[in-house]
Amino acid sequence: MTITGDLWRITFSGSLGSTERFAHGMYISAPTGAIGTTVCGLGETFLTAVLGAAAASLSPAVISTAFHSIVHWDTIHAGPIDRLTGKQSSPGTTVPTNHTGGGSGNALPYQASHCVTVLASTNPGLKRRRNRFYLPPYAQAVLSTSTSKYNSAYVGQLAAAIATGQTAMAASGPGTAIVVYSFADKDAFDAVETYVGDVVDTQRRRRRSIPEVRSIVAL
Numbered sequence: 001m002t003i004t005g006d007l008w009r010i011t012f013s014g015s016l017g018s019t020e021r022f023a024h025g026m027y028i029s030a031p032t033g034a035i036g037t038t039v040c041g042l043g044e045t046f047l048t049a050v051l052g053a054a055a056a057s058l059s060p061a062v063i064s065t066a067f068h069s070i071v072h073w074d075t076i077h078a079g080p081i082d083r084l085t086g087k088q089s090s091p092g093t094t095v096p097t098n099h100t101g102g103g104s105g106n107a108l109p110y111q112a113s114h115c116v117t118v119l120a121s122t123n124p125g126l127k128r129r130r131n132r133f134y135l136p137p138y139a140q141a142v143l144s145t146s147t148s149k150y151n152s153a154y155v156g157q158l159a160a161a162i163a164t165g166q167t168a169m170a171a172s173g174p175g176t177a178i179v180v181y182s183f184a185d186k187d188a189f190d191a192v193e194t195y196v197g198d199v200v201d202t203q204r205r206r207r208r209s210i211p212e213v214r215s216i217v218a219l
Contacts (some may be wrong), residue, residue, distance in 0.1 A: 045168050193217060
């Protein structure tokens, strides 16, 4: 279904040690007339809820432990999006944030990432109605020693954490939700589910032959 609120893109960015930067983002529907600082606040609520969500496979048992301690989120940007062009319609708003990964030991290579997919339709023929974002590096402990894939229990916990973030965001801003923007349709649509897989992604999409087990959660 086409969204009824205003379309925004929230971008979370930060540092990897002292030399590298990362960024990942998502589209959301915000209440009509919302201002940038309010939308940034919704982004903060989402990020805090996701990183603090339960993850029994980790120790400490929260999602933030999956990310290596070199990962530090320091900025949230909210930009209003023109539905017809998909471009930001004004400079937007940037605010500071402060979240750090809790994982220790070795970090996975910077180019290794976990891909989160958000769908507006489960119809395989509507691939244009899906968005993806790539998370910053994990600690190596998230990998299964027997398969070199992500731990299957953690994959399910991450998918549930994304839904937890959505619920928290919606509670703090009625009418707020993660949405999917389609450049082909020149419009945004309500998200119906999110999924994450157990295969390490390099953001270059060269792993299609590797079978993937997905954890799917309704939004």
